[in-house]
Amino acid sequence: MLIQFPALTSLLSQCKSIKDLKQIHAQITISGYSSNNYVISKLLLFSATCGPRSTDYSFKLFSSVPSPSAFLFSTIIRAFSNSKNPSHAVSLYNRMLRAGVSPDHLTFPFLAKACARLASLPLGNALHCDVVKNGFASDLFVQNSLVHMYASCRDIASAREMFDGILAPNLVSWNAMVDGYAKCGDLVAARDVFDAMPVRDVVSWSALIDGYVKGGEFGEALAVFARMCVDGTKANAVTMVSVLCACSRLGALDKGRRMHCYLKDNGLHLNLQLSTSLVDMYAKCGSIAEALAAFREVPAEETDVLIWNAVIGGLAMHGRSKESLALFEEMQAIGVQPDEITYLCLLSACTHGGLVEDAWRFFNSLKARGMAPHVEHYACMVDVLGRSGHVEEAYEIVRSMPMQPSASVLGALLTACQTHGRGHLGELVGRMLIELDPNHDGRYIGLSSIYAAAKRWDDAKSMREFMERRGVRKTPGYSALEVDGNLHRFIAHDKLHHQTTEIYSMLSLLLNQMKLESDVIDNEQFMQKMGENG
DNA sequence: CTAGGGTTAG
Known part of the structure; x- marks a missing residue:
């Protein structure tokens, strides 16, 4: 018995997941509707808006149509613009033009999104030309998407030009401009636009807050969040991810806890990204117990590699190496695949715990899984080997690595040479390091103390003088922590507190x-x- | 069932 058309349409409207969709698709195929344009359009539209996981399926559907309409082309372009490979959106657009199908006013916002994600200004400029050629230059949706596209390509002047050409900018236009300036690092301009806009919504506030976070102005980010609350705008999950990041970078545990309360008080659903931000915040603010608690709130089947990385890395930075490794076992047991960052967290756990054999095991299984170790993985290996006295093996790693050793790789080797009395090698490494990173005072001091250990007092002294003459001053990194709501900032060796x-x-x-x-x-x-x- | 589909913040 074949399914009747009205039943089919009601089935389509009830479709909730990609699994439902595939079942319906099977029904359609056996019922002989698979060449019905309306049916295929509905299916494709659904799978195209289902997220990046269904892109392959969308493309299969699209490919089953002999001569696709502008609607179908736009929809598949939309699917690819949100996929891992937005360049396919551009290829499909070219195919559309070759097939003689005219793009409509809805094709361009999707294409602009693809160009924005590709951050390709040449593609963006070509797209802008096509927008004009096809007569859509004064479509507000198209204009807004081009503002965003130019800003994403870091051409903020063209973004501004686009914006200024809009006769009646709406909230989205203003938001795209705030975000554009913020993304390009011009926080003063972002603030000016933000202050000038006639009305603001949660997107406006979130764009500005995230701009301050990305610009390293964490205190300002929290100040803007406070203003937002006074203003009466309710934050959502996107806002809170940025705000929690600010807390974590400030080491502001009390503030972070208050944000956690804000989530609960306002009934904000803890999605996976938000839970990951909580785990990260608690771990980086020093409360690994609360990080673990936030992690355990998430049902295991909903976890992804990012939240596992946050908790495994958190345990590692708290020196709880064994637990970090145990959680990795748990992660694998439930079938979450590790990535390069997972291995970096594990190697960092090994470094803190002096677990040389485990480090080798992880380093080898990283390669066995077809991932190429990054320079950071090599730095960890050199560090763990060097600290535990395996200086020759550490040196062998440095010699055999397929890329130039970074300053942190050589720095780890230098420290190893210092602590394990390998003056000869240390001198070599120290000299390479000073060439590589001449503005880092620690390298001169390290080399100088290697000379001192070898009783080469003159060399030790002249190395320090050499450093003074060059006026070396490393841009200081700082750490911060919060006590009773007051933030304290520390730079290495400073006496300012x-x-x-x-x-x-x-x-x-x-x-x-x-x-x-x-x-x-x-x-x-x-x-x-x-x-x-x- | 002959239109449908859009732009901005993690």
Whole structure:
């Protein structure tokens, strides 16, 4: 019994997932509707708006039509513009033109999105020409998408020109301009546009907040969020991802916790990205327990590699190497595939825990899975080998790696040479490093102390003088933490904090304590060895 | 069932 047309259309409107869609498609095929233009259009439209996972299916559907209409071309272009490979959208557009099908006013916003994601200005310019040629230059949707396209191609002047040419810009036009300036790093201009716009919505606020986060102005990002709350605009998941990132970069645990409360109080659904931001925030703000709790809130079957990376990396940076490795086992058990970042987190766990054999195991399985180690993976390997005294193996890694060793690779090797008394190699590495990274004071100091260890006092002294003469000053990285709502910022060796004396005396107390503890451990190991032998 | 489909923030 063949399915009747009205039943088919109601089936299509109930379609919820790509799985439903495939079942309906099967029904359609056996019922002989597979060449009905209306039916195929509905199917394609659904799968094209289903997200990037159904792109292959969309293309199969599209390919089954002998001479596709402008609607079908636009829809498949839309699917590809959101896919992993937006360049296919451009190819399909070219095919459309060759087939003699005229693009309509809805083809261009999708194409503009593809060009924006490709960040290709030549393609974008060609697209703009076609927009004009086809008479869509004053379509507001097309104009807005071109503003965004030019900004994504980092041609902010053309974006502004587009925007200024819009007779009656709407909220989307203004938002695209705020975001455009923010993405191009001009936060002053972004703020000016934001202040000038007649009305704002959650997108306007989120674009500005994220601009400040991406520009490293985390405090300003939180200040804008506060203003947004006063203004009465309710944040959504997108806003909160940026805001949590600001908290995490500031080490602002109390603020981060308040944001977590905001999510609950406002009934915001914890989607996977939001949960990942929470895990990351708690881990980077020092509360690994809350990071683990946020992670465990997510049902295992909904997890992806990113949230596993956040929790595995979080445990690693807290020195809880064994648990980090255990979670990796758990991740594999439920079938989530690791990526290069996962392995980087694991290698970092090995570095912190001195787990040389595990590091080798992970390094080899990374390659066995067909992933090429990045320079950061090599840096971790050199670090873990170097710290544990395997300086020759570390050196072998550096010699055999297929790319130029970065400063962090050589830096790890230099440290290894310093701590394990390989003055000869250390001198070589130190000299290479100074050439590679002449503005990093630590390299000169490292080399100088290698000379000092070899009792080459003159060389040690002249290296320090050399550094002074060059006026080396490393751009300082800083760390920050929050106590009772007040942020404290620290640069290595600075004495700027008003409690510097207390801080340093506590540090030396801790150091002494650690030395004592490690003596105890050494002693215990010694006793154990004695026990085994006796 | 003969139109349908659009632009901006992670």
